[in-house]
Amino acid sequence: MWRPFYIAAAFALLGGCALVEESEPPIDPHGYDQQGVASYYGARHQGKRTASGERFDPNALTAAHRRLPFGSKVLVTNLSNQHSVVVRINDRGPHTRGRLIDVSRAAAEQLGMTASGMARVRVQDLDD
Template sequence: MKRLLGACALLSLLAGCASQSGTVDPHGYDQTGVASYYGAKHHGKRTASGERFNQNGLTAAHRQLPFGTRVKITNLKNNDSVVVRINDRGPYTRGRLIDVSRAAAEQLGMLRSGTARVRVQALDD
């Protein structure tokens, strides 16, 4: 009986974790924070959305925006900007707002530094 109760408790805990999407409404999303970019070691690996990561594509990882959301990212130091599509979860480094692909980082002018202070604005399609 204890084993059955333990299994039920574990399943309830796992079901509760799985049901929380944690996504936010992208309408009006406008945040400032630090961006970083994925390295080549992630190229070809599956993203959280199920598609393969392409370092040459214009994509990004965000903790809460829904997959498929298009966002404009502006580097606050040089005013360069790029539009990317959210297809992954992250970043998992404390203090970071968004992870972008290498191609997006190049357009933002942040390849050398690796990070940049950015503004992220969701676009209404």
């Protein structure tokens, strides 16, 4: 008699576990121009697969963005020192709330943000 109740309760609990935040679909990069906080990938990610399937190389000029399509090229400018770098989007992220983009260490060095680990940046599409 209680068996249907337990089965229903189990499905309700398991259904709640399935509520994982799904990533939003890619956006049209044409005209993309946003400001926000950038951070950079640490060495522990070296060689790991990115969301695009390629291996992460901290010496490449690449970045992670939540919604820009893989292969998009963007100009990232550090707003505090005006240093800029062109990066290619090859991963999804950042996974920390309040961040706009994660860049590779090589890109972070060109932006002059390795000491602080973060910088306020402007990200502009170059695919037009």
